[in-house]
Amino acid sequence: MLGFLTARQAGLDDPLRLRRAESTRRVLNLELNHDRDVDRIHSNGVNTIDIEVIEGRYMLSGGADGVIVVYDLENNSGKPQYTCKAVCTVGRSSRYVHRFSVETVQWYPHDTGMFVSSSFDKTMKVWDTETLKPAEVFQFEGNVYCHHMSPIARKHSLIAVGTKDQKVQLCDLKSGSRIQVLQGHRGEVLSVRWSPRYEHILATASTDSRVLVWDVRRASGSLFSLDQHNGDKSKASSEAVNTAHNGRVNGLCFTVDGLYLLTTGTDDRMRLWNSANGKNTLVNYGKVSNESRKGLKITVSHSCSPEFVFVPCGSSVAVYTLHTGELVTMLRGHYNNVDCCQFHPDYQELYSGGKDCNILAWVPIVRPPDVEEEGTAAKVGGCTQGVIRPGSPEAWS
């Protein structure tokens, strides 16, 4: 680490290099910290978590009881011991609450005044954060498994919705109508994701074992389907030709630069694809156990070198290196299955939620203060309470 610091000081290294080195060191040190807690509001399993991209301060969570909670992640108390409090809740007593479990929540990508939630009660609601009332409700014919709004879109404000139906619906926020339908899947659509690189590229995953990549401007159908054997028809049995997995595909995630796409399936495999041409990069992660009947939310780290992918695996979260497939560690701490996880890019923290109704915060290990002399050891020990965590906001000022 000192090498990086001196190189940065002397101008030998790009400033970005020191940042990436420190981010990587922090991600490799993730663990449960008893100083950091998240308020426990849900009574029936947390299905989805989303952290807003503008400030990284507010977190949304949706539960199996239909409740949606907004938490404040920022620690303004000055003490290291901090519980992330729930700022507001759409609870069971609200008139507009979802009747069944909330499957996906997402903040509006451009500000926190709005968020969208979709649920098994066949609706998707666009909420106003201030009043906690839905500004718009979209009705569907089947359970809504997932939805996603493009984080970079300027020319459109479409929400892609995956439901029990085989058609992927695109709903427009500006007009409030369902303007487009993408046909191509032969099974329920479990996961949809917009590319973070091109605002018109969408990837969808379904129970028919296929992942299709679409350009929404094109009227005639998907661009291509991801094939796990890269066109080598000889490798698999004939039913498995042109499929992304040998089972249902339930997790989709683009890397932050949008160049690669990760998919997980119920065949206990995770695959990394080149998102430009749809080729399987053949990185072998081993057995990534996956028993989820609905979508699984995986997430990747941001600006580390090498990048890491966090996958909920049973009751723990597995951390793999993205391009080599090496299992770095298993984060154990939940009492029951983990359903979702989300990476906080600014502080390199991981939040994960599961069936045990807890949201756990995995925080990089605090570096203990250096002891300079024997004599001052007692003094240093005494004032650890006031030690500023290296990554915390106070340390920057």
Place this chain on the structure above:
Amino acid sequence: MNRKRALISDTFKVNKRRVGNEKQFGAVSNGEAGPLDVKATLQDLMTLFPRKLFNDALPQIVLKHQLYSIHNDRTQVDRQLSDLREQGELLMFQLGFDAEAFGLVFAADYKAKVLAGEEGRGTRGTVDKFLEKVLPSCNDLSFNKDKMLKEFLFTDSEITQLVKSGVLTVRDAGSWWLSIPNSGRFTKYLIQGRKAVLGMVKKSKYNEVLKAELEERQTNSQVKFQIKYHIHDIIGAELVECIPTTSGTLLRCVDY
């Protein structure tokens, strides 16, 4: 490329292979002195294959996932295997009982055994032709009718002869897997033995057994291969979890 400054990933030793030293407590080191050598590992594993059991009629077969139990980096193993296959030294077969179980045989071994098995049989000429023409040029695991008829100019009756001799197995209407003749018994014994060894681990107290202890155990009549062969098989296929302990590697049954 002359890299004057170290990669960030090397500093944190996320990907760097530590050579030789720094053994984890108890866990036996892989013994890789330097870069990954898949070919040497393959040759080591081949010695575990029992030739006498099949009266020397089968070439030595190693399963692809047995390599994963020895080397940690699966992606590198996969890449080296595909290199060896491109060079024509190694052949890969779909064994049929599991979509992911692939058998590996050295090409020279395979040719020798197949031709030895064909001695005196009428199908020998066709098999010869197949081995000479198809194997060096095509790395696929399966062939379909179009390819056989047009590219390699085999007639229907020749294809029937190849299936009869065991070199091709039916996959579905109009396509065939490349296969090892007389490998049916191999697959049967493998599955039997795998079940028996897994049963041994399951019956132990707490469903876990030290790897060294399992290797010493007496095997019952169900297990026809060497127990080490089966141990590599179940570790590589991730049917058991490998846990490093102070007394060596522990194998624990995975519940699903």
